[in-house]
Amino acid sequence: MDLEVKNLRKTFNLSRKQRKIERTNEKRRVAVKGLSFEAKRGEIYGLLGPNGAGKTTTLRCISTLIKPDEGDVFVDGMSVLNNSMGVRKNIAFLTNELKLDDFFTPNYLYDYFSRLHGIDEATAEKRKKELFKRFGVDKFSEVKVSDLSSGMKQKTSIAISLVHDPDFIIFDEPTNGLDVLTAKTVVDYLRDLRNAGKAIIVSTHILSVVEKLCDRVGIIIDGELKASGTLAEVKARDKSQDLENLFFTLVEESGGAKRA
Amino acid sequence: MRNMWVIFKKELFRVLTDKRLVLTVFILPGLSIFLIYSIMGEVIGSQFEEDRVYDHAIYAENMPESLEASLEEVLTFHAIEGDYDRETLENMVREEELELALFFEEDFEDKIEAYQTGTDIPQLVVYYNQGHQHSSTAHNRFMQVMNVYHESIIRDRLEDPDDYHPYQLSSENFMDERTVAARGIAMLMPMLVIIFLFVGAMSIGPDAIAGEKERGTIATLLVTPTRRRDIALGKVSSIAVLSLMSALSSFAGILLSLPRLMQFGDEMPDIGIYRLVDFFAIFAVLLTTVVFIVSLIAIISTYAKTIKEANMLIMPFYFVAMIVGILNSFGAEPNHSLWVHFFPIYAPINALSGILMFEYSPVNLVITLLMNLVYSAIFVYILNKMFDNEKVMFTR
Numbered sequence: 015m016d017l018e019v020k021n022l023r024k025t026f027n028l029s030r031k032q033r034k035i036e037r038t039n040e041k042r043r044v045a046v047k048g049l050s051f052e053a054k055r056g057e058i059y060g061l062l063g064p065n066g067a068g069k070t071t072t073l074r075c076i077s078t079l080i081k082p083d084e085g086d087v088f089v090d091g092m093s094v095l096n097n098s099m100g101v102r103k104n105i106a107f108l109t110n111e112l113k114l115d116d117f118f119t120p121n122y123l124y125d126y127f128s129r130l131h132g133i134d135e136a137t138a139e140k141r142k143k144e145l146f147k148r149f150g151v152d153k154f155s156e157v158k159v160s161d162l163s164s165g166m167k168q169k170t171s172i173a174i175s176l177v178h179d180p181d182f183i184i185f186d187e188p189t190n191g192l193d194v195l196t197a198k199t200v201v202d203y204l205r206d207l208r209n210a211g212k213a214i215i216v217s218t219h220i221l222s223v224v225e226k227l228c229d230r231v232g233i234i235i236d237g238e239l240k241a242s243g244t245l246a247e248v249k250a251r252d253k254s255q256d257l258e259n260l261f262f263t264l265v266e267e268s269g270g271a272k273r274a
Numbered sequence: 275m276r277n278m279w280v281i282f283k284k285e286l287f288r289v290l291t292d293k294r295l296v297l298t299v300f301i302l303p304g305l306s307i308f309l310i311y312s313i314m315g316e317v318i319g320s321q322f323e324e325d326r327v328y329d330h331a332i333y334a335e336n337m338p339e340s341l342e343a344s345l346e347e348v349l350t351f352h353a354i355e356g357d358y359d360r361e362t363l364e365n366m367v368r369e370e371e372l373e374l375a376l377f378f379e380e381d382f383e384d385k386i387e388a389y390q391t392g393t394d395i396p397q398l399v400v401y402y403n404q405g406h407q408h409s410s411t412a413h414n415r416f417m418q419v420m421n422v423y424h425e426s427i428i429r430d431r432l433e434d435p436d437d438y439h440p441y442q443l444s445s446e447n448f449m450d451e452r453t454v455a456a457r458g459i460a461m462l463m464p465m466l467v468i469i470f471l472f473v474g475a476m477s478i479g480p481d482a483i484a485g486e487k488e489r490g491t492i493a494t495l496l497v498t499p500t501r502r503r504d505i506a507l508g509k510v511s512s513i514a515v516l517s518l519m520s521a522l523s524s525f526a527g528i529l530l531s532l533p534r535l536m537q538f539g540d541e542m543p544d545i546g547i548y549r550l551v552d553f554f555a556i557f558a559v560l561l562t563t564v565v566f567i568v569s570l571i572a573i574i575s576t577y578a579k580t581i582k583e584a585n586m587l588i589m590p591f592y593f594v595a596m597i598v599g600i601l602n603s604f605g606a607e608p609n610h611s612l613w614v615h616f617f618p619i620y621a622p623i624n625a626l627s628g629i630l631m632f633e634y635s636p637v638n639l640v641i642t643l644l645m646n647l648v649y650s651a652i653f654v655y656i657l658n659k660m661f662d663n664e665k666v667m668f669t670r
């Protein structure tokens with residue numbers, strides 16, 4: 015059993031502040047409108063969509079941070095609605111919105127999250143060495159997060175969110191804000207994880223990330239899945255076999271990227 | 275439950291290893307209270323001392339020797355010699371160059387002696403300057419001397435000296451030293467306890483919870499398989515311990531400054547008047563009250579989106595607590611009715627007054643402790659729900 019998103023629907027109430035910022039009168043916004051897709055072990059699924067399409071909302075539902083209004087997500091057969099604790103044990107959620115407490119060192123935070131996941135010290139220590147080496151965190155593992163560069167912080171976040179060696183990895187905008195070198199480290203690591211049999215879902219609005227990384231892709235616009243399948247299948251929907259062209263056509267069809 | 279301890283330890287580590295926080299939360303409150311009270315004691319003390327050693331300048335015309343001798347007993351002064359007219363003297367008093375100018379009529383004492391009903395009485399004119407500390411002191415002492423003098427003359431004039439006393443007064447004071455000392459402590463302590471606990475919790479709670487929301491670190495915690503109840507308990511227990519430590523620092527400041535503050539006033543209250551059970555009772559009230567206050571502040575901090583908002587929302591509760599505390603310190607007598615012990619904040623303050631004044635019923639004390647715990651449990655339950663509520667945690 016892998017990861018299954020079934021008929022997912024999520025609506026937000028817009029606060030007065032938000033309505034003002036976005037210059038809209040609507041009181042509620044349907045961010046995700048009945049989304050269904052599947053991610054299998056040993057593959058990277060890419061959720062591609064413009065700003066405000068509902069990518070982050072979908073990934074947050076999968077990671078149990080928010081609850082779907084309708085539909086459900088099954089992670090290894092466990093429902094995010096009925097067994098959120100079970101899901102959390104086997105999933106990692108990475109995003110640059112998830113921050114680390116400035117006051118602590120990567121080393122301390124790693125141990126802290128290991129303990130929260132109930133991992134025994136020996137295993138945690140061994141895994142920490144591997145992860146820190148892989149992402150180069152070992153070079154600054156005793157420096158406070160507040161003194162790290164944003165790239166270093168992102169690398170630390172990635173290492174720390176993987177303390178429990180989860181089978182399912184959800185990554186919102188994996189290379190956002192990273193320099194080319196760091197981005198490459200991350201991309202390489204995701205490939206390794208896939209080859210190790212993990213199921214990975216990444217979201218992005220960058221086409222090249224999808225082309226380079228993903229085995230299957232879903233194009234999400236305005237909370238709806240407009241195209242889905244293997245990279246080749248999706249590309250085949252466009253005459254010129256070009257993902258970029260297809261993406262623009264789909265965006266245009268649904269009235270353009272309304273919300274920037 | 276294991277994760278509660280993991281969080282508890284991390285929160286403690288966070289605060290106790292941060293030099294800036296240790297300084298502002300644990301050292302500064304005690305230190306500033308100690309300094310303020312010590313300086314107050316010092317100032318009052320030096321006032322007394324200065325009055326005692328200061329050599330007051332006094333101009334006296336025709337002052338009877340007996341009066342001069344009496345004044346010397348209560349005031350250090352030197353007489354200004356020389357020919358001055360009254361206008362000059364008036365100016366000198368105004369300009370604070372002279373503390374006191376006394377103009378006794380010539381042969382003042384003889385004229386009093388020779389007095390018969392209907393004859394003129396001798397004059398005494400006094401110049402002083404109430405706005406000038408030393409002049410005011412000199413004047414007070416002089417008037418004391420004159421009062422005694424006045425009484426002795428009246429007594430002499432009466433045919434039978436016993437006529438001077440219209441009645442015989444004998445009053446006996448059955449004061450219990452213990453109660454007097456206790457009343458002093460009971461007036462101040464409960465209010466200070468509540469204020470210190472609130473201040474302690476306010477300096478840590480908003481940062482530990484609203485701060486995590488503001489910085490976005492709470493989501494990192496929420497994606498781990500940690501029960502929301504453990505998060506709530508871990509936060510509340512760690513903030514409670516830290517608040518208690520902060521409050522203790524303030525108390526240490528007060529206790530250390532008491533000797534200096536009290537050196538010229540009343541006797542220093544003797545804590546030895548309380549028994550061990552009283553201390554246990556006080557500690558039980560303190561402990562349950564800090565948990566109550568912290569869980570209240572935790573709820574507000576969880577609701578707020580930013581530290582600033584949390585601090586703002588806590589203020590009204592702080593003021594209410596402060597007012598209840600202040601009212602209590604005026605109200606003196608602890609309230610013994612059963613029902614008041616169901617009120618949060620009021621009940622513990624009232625219970626503390628009761629314990630400190632040796633009048634509390636075990637039933638009321640138990641109700642107070644239980645209610646503190648019941649309210650806290652309700653708050654922790656709400657907190658647990660809030661951590662699981664995306665509207666509270668992620669609303670934009």
Ligand SMILES: Nc1ncnc2c1ncn2[C@@H]1O[C@H](COP(=O)(O)OP(=O)(O)OP(=O)(O)O)[C@@H](O)[C@H]1O
Binds near residue numbers: 027032045070072273
């Ligand atoms: N907590 C929330 N409260 C109200 N509205 C929200 C909330 N979260 C998301 N939305 C709205 O839902 C819609 C989808 O947002 P979402 O963040 O999922 O988009 P996204 O695809 O991740 O976009 P981006 O590329 O900008 O990250 C947007 O219109 C957004 O304004």
Ligand SMILES: [Mg+2]
Binds near residue numbers: 069070071
């Ligand atoms: Mg997003």
